[in-house]
Amino acid sequence: MKRLELDFRRAPRPRAGGWVLFVAGIALIATTMWTSVEIEAEAAALETTVRDIVAGLPEALLDQHPPGAGTKGRDGRDTALADMQRVQARIDNRPWQDLFSTLESLASDDVALLSLTPDARKRQLRITAEARDLGAMLAYHRKLEDTAVLRDVSLVNHEFVEQVQGRPVRFSLVASWVTDHAHP
Numbered sequence: 001m002k003r004l005e006l007d008f009r010r011a012p013r014p015r016a017g018g019w020v021l022f023v024a025g026i027a028l029i030a031t032t033m034w035t036s037v038e039i040e041a042e043a044a045a046l047e048t049t050v051r052d053i054v055a056g057l058p059e060a061l062l063d064q065h066p067p068g069a070g071t072k073g074r075d076g077r078d079t080a081l082a083d084m085q086r087v088q089a090r091i092d093n094r095p096w097q098d099l100f101s102t103l104e105s106l107a108s109d110d111v112a113l114l115s116l117t118p119d120a121r122k123r124q125l126r127i128t129a130e131a132r133d134l135g136a137m138l139a140y141h142r143k144l145e146d147t148a149v150l151r152d153v154s155l156v157n158h159e160f161v162e163q164v165q166g167r168p169v170r171f172s173l174v175a176s177w178v179t180d181h182a183h184p
Contacts, residue, residue: 050080099125099177102149110136114170118177125150127173130161137169150175 103113110132117126127144131137137158144153158171 047077050077054080054083098149102147106140106143106147108136108140111140123177125175125177126156127175129171129173131169131171132166134158134169137171141173144173144175149178151178152176 103116112130113127114130115126115128117128118124119126129137129140131140141153141155144150153173153175156172156174158169160167161170
């Protein structure tokens with residue numbers, strides 16, 4: 001019979017599974033740290049963007065509520081949010097009803113409005129429509145020029161829709177939107 005030796009003082013030999021778990025843990029920690037750095041950099045970039053937006057606001061808005069006054073959050077986030085809401089209120093303050101009633105009064109069977117795209121910053125309105133023929137398109141263009149709500153009406157593009165019976169004309173117009181309280 002062979003002699004059995006028991007040595008309780010010797011350290012156990014490391015196994016491959018243990019090394020794999022160790023390397024995976026290190027990789028997980030490194031990935032977490034890298035993601036944290038990226039998130040902090042993105043947050044700093046967004047804060048800089050908000051500061052640039054606030055700096056670009058008209059002075060009249062800044063006089064009403066200067067940056068940094070009454071801030072509750074870190075780095076004036078609440079102030080920036082309030083400033084953005086004030087800008088949105090100015091955009092929403094456009095006389096939509098006058099525009100819609102004017103466009104409804106010009107409605108005809110020859111022209112169908114497809115979309116209205118306002119650009120509040122430029123005070124312009126892009127109108128996309130479809131007319132039965134070229135004559136109907138030109139007549140609609142003239143009617144828009146004669147309104148009190150729109151001026152400088154320009155034809156941007158037009159095309160004949162070949163797939164539809166009667167070959168209607170799809171076109172886009174751009175016009176300056178006149179408002180009573182508009183500032184030059």
